[in-house]
Amino acid sequence: MPFIANTEAQQREMLSAIGVESVEDLFADIPPELRCTGLDLPGGLTEQEVRLKIAAMAEKNSSGLTNFLGGGFYDHFIPAALDAIVSRSEFYTAYTPYQPEISQGTLQAIYEYQSAICRLTDMEAANASLYDGGTAVYEAIMMALRITGRRRVIVDETVSPIYRKMVRSYTRNLGIALVETPSANGLADREAIAAQIDDDTAAVIVQTPNFFGCIDDVTDLGEMIHARGGVLIVSSYPIALGLLKPPGQMGADIVVGEGQSLGMCVSFGGPYLGFMATRKKYMRKMPGRIAGRTVDAQGREGFVLTLQAREQHIRREKATSNICTNQGLCALRALVYLSLLGKQGLPELARTCAAKADYLRERLLGVPGVTLRFPRRWYFNEFVLNLPVAADRVIRGLFNRGMAAGFPLGRYFPEMNNCLLVAVTEKRTKEEMDFLAHALEVIL
């Protein structure tokens, strides 16, 4: 039988040690009328059969399209060494490091991950990670409420609509006033936000580079919300932070984001990685696991999970969050990825993405009828085009030429039916970009 070691003879031996006749006797506590009579399931496949079956399902996916889809989830190159390292079963078959003496590998890696996230965002403390970027935005909002004792938050429209719809679901039962402000020409609308900030406002939440790909220096928004006693939450894209001014230098109090780009495949939606970093003074308000460095009785340095008085297994319904663990293996992937890229490789990668996006933008703007939706903005690796026709039509046409040309924004922004969000990573070649421009011209 798959994955069961004991032979029938051993099972009989064990039953007699227990003092029962059969395995059924061990289930005597379940009244007969509550038993089920067997499951109607496919299966009992061999290894070979299951691999063939699922490989056939994989082939029904068009995973080989030339990909210009982003929207916060990016197809970056993943070095072979990364997969080799995280395939070590000492990492992936372990659980949460409850026993620090035999979990120093996981714990030190979390500590190093926390350090890497702080170095990237220019913040002072980070947690061991959360499920994904959207959950991280929600958890940051809850943290801001705890810091300020207030009940109102302002979320700007340039924050990913995917995160915003998650935040709406999460906060629905909590009596939180969630105010969404419209954007202004691709950036957070300062006037709209200023008009909404009051003395019960816990936080302003913005994103840079934002959902439209625009880089937004939100330093002024930090000053604005700090003057009223609230906090600034910034969602960001970690690859961009290899080059761009980090949120910590813009006055952010909490920095969050989707860490998928740090060495995780897009994987049809997960597993991903939510990162979170904050100022030292707010560390005890942060949700999630945190690893800390300490010593043993002989003075040897080691690592433990710390500040656990915030957590559900101690605080139960009064905990900072219901989250029980972290995205351990994904956080490890992010750390190994950043270590392999290193101090030189990360800005190089960021510059390459931005430069390739700039090249593609120029090529596409050379197509008659195509314009930038938000001119006079700085972009990182993603931008919004105005097309002379519905973006949906262009998408269908380019599918036929083997390309996912971008994301039609009408889905989330009804007034943007002709708008296409186009992303570029280092994986896209000049030939692919030239071909996209050429094909677009043919279609239009």
Place this chain on the structure above:
Amino acid sequence: MKLIFEKSVPGRRALRTIGEGREQQRFAFPPELLRDAPAEMPELSELDVVRHFTALSRKNFGVDTGFYPLGSCTMKYNPKVTERIGNYAGFAYLHPLLPQLPGGEMMVQGALGVLKEMDRVLSEICGMAAFTMQPLAGSHGELTGAMIIAAYHRHKGNKKTTILIPDSAHGTNPASAAIAGFDVQTVPSNEDGVMDVERLREVVDESVAGLMLTCPNTLGLFNRHIREVAELIHSVDGLMYYDGANLNALLGRCRPGEIGFDIVHLNLHKTFATPHGGGGPGAGPVGVVEKLVEFLPTSVVRECSDGSYCLEYDRPKSIGYVAPFYGNFGIILRAYAYILMLGAEGLARVSANAVLNANYVLAKLKEHYDLPYDRTCMHECVLSASRQAAGGGVRALNVAKALIDRGFHPMTVYFPLIVPEAMMIEPTETESKETLDAFVDAMIDIARQAADDPESVLACPTTTPVGQLDETRAARKPDVVCLP
């Protein structure tokens, strides 16, 4: 061991992953948008990085290393084939926004098929009408379930404020209920170790939105009065929530939907053998009975009349989105492969052997440690080190550390909270009798040593890279990052 940042050598680098093309040369941002200096990532060769993490991995203990009877965590073997399948390129490089493009659904039929098939098989295993794959972890499934409870009562116009939770529950239950906006009331256990039905009867009133129950409970015991409990909760239009942490005991024998539960969350990383990953990623799919299907998160996968799959978004009563897309797809895929390999018969053998292994350990150890509830257990047993603590001062934590020196990962200690000096042992079905015997011998040896020479037990562990670490210092003077 040095931090990776401390091993950095200025100017050193790993393999370059990107080449520079001509198209990149003329682009520059204005300086005010840029970092003042590069982020201080390590400067290392690829070999340096590989050696660093290999060294770290050797300070870890996983299921592949040895026996890992961590109670309530179901640390069963994670098959290698499911890891292989989990990395198939046809899924790994599939962008989650693709099906949201016009015509895009037809390009992800294999992935939608996996989601739909998992919905079907999990519904069959649990006796539910439908499952959502969105929840990203067990506690996230609990939160999703509690949000569904809130949506159900809001829709019916019920004024409900309270979720009932037994005192033996995981801490995530009350925390999840609180985030869904509920007050939490604790229900005590009786002398048999299960929730006291009489005490439950006293607290059930019109304010009760539902009951969250782990079944079998965290003592590894099945509540024989479960039908009665369900009737009581349903009598006030409350909902029965099944915490699937311990489903391993019931696979193929008993379906939550048939014993009175309305909502169930599963931990794919427990019952369905996906790796725990040092703390994640997991997956916590949630199943519901027919009357709750309309409240499930958006989107849901539908099978169209032509046999193709599509995503349905127009669901006005849905609780909305709890994940950015369709859940932790890579984990769902692994669990799907596992279920296909086991089939109905294999799943029933899982529960049989999980329960057999737990009762075998219980039978062998109950003379040597206190047994708070002397009953046949299900997939795990809870012993107590009270006797040892009262004798030579050897507490559950010390037994755990002594196990480390004997080559085992310890059991869960100090949980459930209702048992003093609790030691919660979950062997799982994938372990052999030889392994269990070796573990039992070690436990008996520790009990003997606790009586004869408690000091030597208290000194454990001595075989690890570090000894017991000063957690008080860690919390008082937090050192949680290394900055340049």
